[in-house]
Structure formats: structure tokens, C-alpha cells
Amino acid sequence: MKAKEWGISGAAGGLRVDERDAGTDGPGDGLALELVRVTEAAAIAAGRWAGHGDEEGGRAAADVMHELIRSVPMRGVVVIGRGTERDTPVLFNGETAGDGTGPACDIGISVGDGVLSAAGDVPNALAAIAVAEPGALYDPSPVLAMEKLAVGPDYVDVVDIRLPVADNLRAVARAGDAQVSDLVVAVLNRPRHRRLVHEIRDAGARVHLIEGGDVAGAIAAARPESPVDLMLGTGGSAEGVVAAAALSCLGGSLQARLRSETPGPAETGFGEVLHTGDLVRGENVVFCATGVTGNEVLRGVQHHSGRTTTQSMVMCAKANTVRIVTSEHRPSGGTRSTGPYDG
Numbered sequence: 001m002k003a004k005e006w007g008i009s010g011a012a013g014g015l016r017v018d019e020r021d022a023g024t025d026g027p028g029d030g031l032a033l034e035l036v037r038v039t040e041a042a043a044i045a046a047g048r049w050a051g052h053g054d055e056e057g058g059r060a061a062a063d064v065m066h067e068l069i070r071s072v073p074m075r076g077v078v079v080i081g082r083g084t085e086r087d088t089p090v091l092f093n094g095e096t097a098g099d100g101t102g103p104a105c106d107i108g109i110s111v112g113d114g115v116l117s118a119a120g121d122v123p124n125a126l127a128a129i130a131v132a133e134p135g136a137l138y139d140p141s142p143v144l145a146m147e148k149l150a151v152g153p154d155y156v157d158v159v160d161i162r163l164p165v166a167d168n169l170r171a172v173a174r175a176g177d178a179q180v181s182d183l184v185v186a187v188l189n190r191p192r193h194r195r196l197v198h199e200i201r202d203a204g205a206r207v208h209l210i211e212g213g214d215v216a217g218a219i220a221a222a223r224p225e226s227p228v229d230l231m232l233g234t235g236g237s238a239e240g241v242v243a244a245a246a247l248s249c250l251g252g253s254l255q256a257r258l259r260s261e262t263p264g265p266a267e268t269g270f271g272e273v274l275h276t277g278d279l280v281r282g283e284n285v286v287f288c289a290t291g292v293t294g295n296e297v298l299r300g301v302q303h304h305s306g307r308t309t310t311q312s313m314v315m316c317a318k319a320n321t322v323r324i325v326t327s328e329h330r331p332s333g334g335t336r337s338t339g340p341y342d343g
Helices: 029-047 056-069 165-175 191-203 214-222 237-250
Strands: 075-080 104-111 126-132 145-151 184-188 206-210 230-236 253-259 270-274 286-291 302-304 307-316 321-329 335-337
Touching: 029 056, 029 104, 029 126, 029 286, 029 307, 029 321, 056 104, 056 126, 075 237, 104 237, 126 214, 126 237, 145 214, 145 237, 165 191, 165 230, 184 191, 184 214, 191 206, 191 230, 206 214, 214 230, 214 237, 214 286, 230 237, 237 253, 237 286, 237 307
Parallel strands: 075 104, 184 206, 184 230
Antiparallel strands: 104 126, 126 286, 145 230, 145 253, 253 270, 286 307, 302 307, 307 321, 321 335
């Protein structure tokens, strides 16, 4: 299916929010298609710095996202942002976003999701936006760390983050009529996960180390074409809420526990178990993400002679749609999409 053309700068272009989004029903499918041009532009800005070992990409991506999101027809408030107004001049928690028309909504952002560190050109990086009804997005601040367990629709009811790793792996294997040795577990490649990696391998499963961030890892666990069966580990709490929005659109599940900053044994320092519905409430949830660097679900930004290509995922929980949008951006500012198609 062909989509209309739209630009990546200036006022919102050809894909407009439809009448369903303009009333009190909250964000919907039309708004998701408006937001994809924002994540595309942010991904391109971040991608220009990938591999340079410089955090300038984070600032560039945030500036572009901040500029474009102001033209999106919505009345948004950033709930999951880049910190407080003291921390950052743009996209801070509590900032308003949108042009003041359209649905009222909460906004969660993840700009670069890991590529913006000095690690450079790492895989699994996304520029993502999650939008839900006012009051629907859980605010984890000031706790920064979150232990996460992400699975797809087939395993929602069989896992429990409080159980030992081996027990959850056996439960997933039984539900999928597979052997534990067939399972692939995505884990952020961080020193803090050495013990977790050993536990997964000791149980007989395979470890798939991811670099850029766990939003892509959580999505991969819920996509049938991905080799990943589940994701485990500790990452940012803000990214956990954004990932939960994506999983709510995919029918998957994110279980999470906020991590205390107080040192202690592995059995202590955890908050209560939070489920997808605790992190993102309601069914009016939309999620857009564009690959910055390649990952299991999306290609990264690619530069060719005279053009740049991006690949994005656009999802709406209420409409039950998943679209993959591949766009070609040309120097004139025009953008042509070869999607979206429903997945």
C-alpha cells in the first residue's frame, strides 16, 4: 500500500490526524502516522554522529525532535523525557508539546536509546515516541534503574519476574513446545549482567547480547519474525515505560521492578512488581520508533548518494495495527514512503 508523501520539517504534512483523534477519544492511528516524521528526523540527526564517540548526536536528535513535535496536532505533556528542566533545555519532564489542537495526551520519549554515549556506532539504537491518554504513562522518577522481563503474546501468563531465571525459561519452553536450549534471551551487554548471563547459559538457553538499548530488545521479544524469545536485565526506568507502550500495542508483556539505589544483596532493593498495565494504562496507546543503528526489528539510518533511508515501526493499540514504514529522504526536504504496511 502506498502512503502519501510528507516532509520531515516545517508544519505537519500530508498524513493528517483523522476525526477519531480530534475529539476526546485520545491518541489514535492518525496521530501515530503524524509522529513518525518526528522520529525519522531525530534518527537521522542522531545517526550522523553514530560511530564518532561523541554525545553531540543526543543533543542534535533532541533538538530536531523538539522542533518538529511542536507542529504535531496534539495537546501533549512530556511525562517521560530527558530529565527535569534543570537537566535539559528541551523535552524535559512537564514540557508541553504539539500545536495545541487534537487529542490531549501524555508523551514518553527515548532519543537514541544508547547510541548517544561514547560507545559510538552500537546496534539496537532507536529514536522512539510513546503517546497515551493523560495520566496513562507511569512516572518512575526519581528512580533511574528498572529490572525488566519482556515477552511476546504467547508467554504473557507463564512468566514471573520474581522467579529464578531457570524457572521462567522452562515455563517459556513448555508454553512454546520447545526445549530451553532453543530459547534466545536478549540481554544488555553491560558488566552488571555477568551473573545474569551465566544463569541463562547454565539453564541451557542462548544469550543474545544487545548494545544500544533495551527498548529494541523488548520489541524484538514480541515480534514473531525476531529470533529473540524474551528479554531480561536491568536498564533505565524511562526506557522501561516506553518499551511497555510498545508491548501494549503488540500484545506482549513487560514485568518490571524499580531498583533501589541502596546497595544490598540481589534479593533486596526491589520495588513492587509492575506490569504493562501499570506502566501504560488504557488502550489509546500509540508508539513510533525509527532505527538509528540496525537492530532485530528495524534497519538503521543509511546514507546513499543524494538520499537517506530510514525504517520505522508505527503501532496503535486501539486500531490493533503495526506498520513498517520505509522512507527515502532527499536533500530538497521531501520524503517518500514505500509503506506503511500492516504487520
